[in-house]
Amino acid sequence: xxxxxxxxxxxxxxxxxxxxxxxxxxxxxxxxxxxxxxxxxxxxxxxxxxxxxxxxxxxxxxxxxxxxxxxxxxxxxxxxxxxxxxxxxxxxxxxxxxxxxxxxxxxxxxxxxxxxxxxxxxxxxxxxxxxxxxxxxxxxxxxxxxxxxxxxxxxxxxxxxxxxxxxxxxxxxxxxxxxxxxxxxxxxxxxxxxxxxxxxxxxxxxxxxxxxxxxxxxxxxxxxxxxxxxxxxxxxxxxxxxxxxxxxxxxxxxxxxxxxxxxxxxxxxxxxxxxxxxxxxxxxxxxxxxxxxxxxxxxxxxxxxxxxxxxxxxxxxxxxxxxxxxxxxxxxxxxxxxxxxx
Numbered sequence: 001x002x003x004x005x006x007x008x009x010x011x012x013x014x015x016x017x018x019x020x021x022x023x024x025x026x027x028x029x030x031x032x033x034x035x036x037x038x039x040x041x042x043x044x045x046x047x048x049x050x051x052x053x054x055x056x057x058x059x060x061x062x063x064x065x066x067x068x069x070x071x072x073x074x075x076x077x078x079x080x081x082x083x084x085x086x087x088x089x090x091x092x093x094x095x096x097x098x099x100x101x102x103x104x105x106x107x108x109x110x111x112x113x114x115x116x117x118x119x120x121x122x123x124x125x126x127x128x129x130x131x132x133x134x135x136x137x138x139x140x141x142x143x144x145x146x147x148x149x150x151x152x153x154x155x156x157x158x159x160x161x162x163x164x165x166x167x168x169x170x171x172x173x174x175x176x177x178x179x180x181x182x183x184x185x186x187x188x189x190x191x192x193x194x195x196x197x198x199x200x201x202x203x204x205x206x207x208x209x210x211x212x213x214x215x216x217x218x219x220x221x222x223x224x225x226x227x228x229x230x231x232x233x234x235x236x237x238x239x240x241x242x243x244x245x246x247x248x249x250x251x252x253x254x255x256x257x258x259x260x261x262x263x264x265x266x267x268x269x270x271x272x273x274x275x276x277x278x279x280x281x282x283x284x285x286x287x288x289x290x291x292x293x294x295x296x297x298x299x300x301x302x303x304x305x306x307x308x309x310x311x312x313x314x315x316x317x318x319x320x321x322x323x324x325x326x327x328x329x330x331x332x333x334x335x336x337x338x339x340x341x342x
Contacts, residue, residue, distance in 0.1 A: 003201045005190035007249035014124035017132040023171035029083040035115035044332040048302035048339045052332030065092040067322045069144035074313040075208045076146045086111040091141035103136025120180040143205030143309045148241025154203045159192035209269045229260035257293035266310035277307040
């Protein structure tokens, strides 16, 4: 019994239509000169935190948009795609407000200046007359993996949605994109499948394990009560920077662990050791767990309130995470050596 992801066809024609009719492709390098918001260094609560920052006040307080996933240029490992800059990317999903669902977005942050900009995730749509339009991507976006030119976004029961960062588009008409100047269209998806007798997998978060050979994509489940709390490993292809699939587009989990934790928000693996962020509501600090599935040691109070996804930056030996609750929103780094207490 196993779980699988099946790759869909690419939205090549649709993306071409959007780029030609509604704006132009600029990629990450074309976005970076136009980062229009400023984050600020801030003291971040949590015993494991080394340093971090908070967003500008309107984003800290915003009740429509909630931060979720995180990845960095260390995952991308491609100086051409990243324009040679040190970047952090955070995903957000939108609560419904006044009957409107704005979907999900990413935020690109320059680590050296803390300048940033929001980019709306969109599905490119072309009608029968060939007219292009943009549709917000309705996923929780609980995790991110940036590997090579691709950004893979956790989509809970949908599996993953995947974008090519070269497709990042500057739109001419802000009304076509909910007021966003920059959008990133979904190029394809990995639809969730499972064998008979295996419970459907929830792709609550994802991360990149570069220590595996070849590298692997990890996905896991947020769970409460009796819900499954699995952590699954999927093979990646170093040549294409995509999941390794059969001829019919199917990628099967190499293995999965049933012994994850409740309230898992993210998992990173370094040298065989798992680092798990776990939330404890709106008023209590999060817990960091270190070890292996079935053998975790918890460190209550190590994280701020509302921790979400987690990513590892090998060259800096830092674990990165992000918090979600209005008024208490941070992006922060933890020195792995100081939290590897298991």
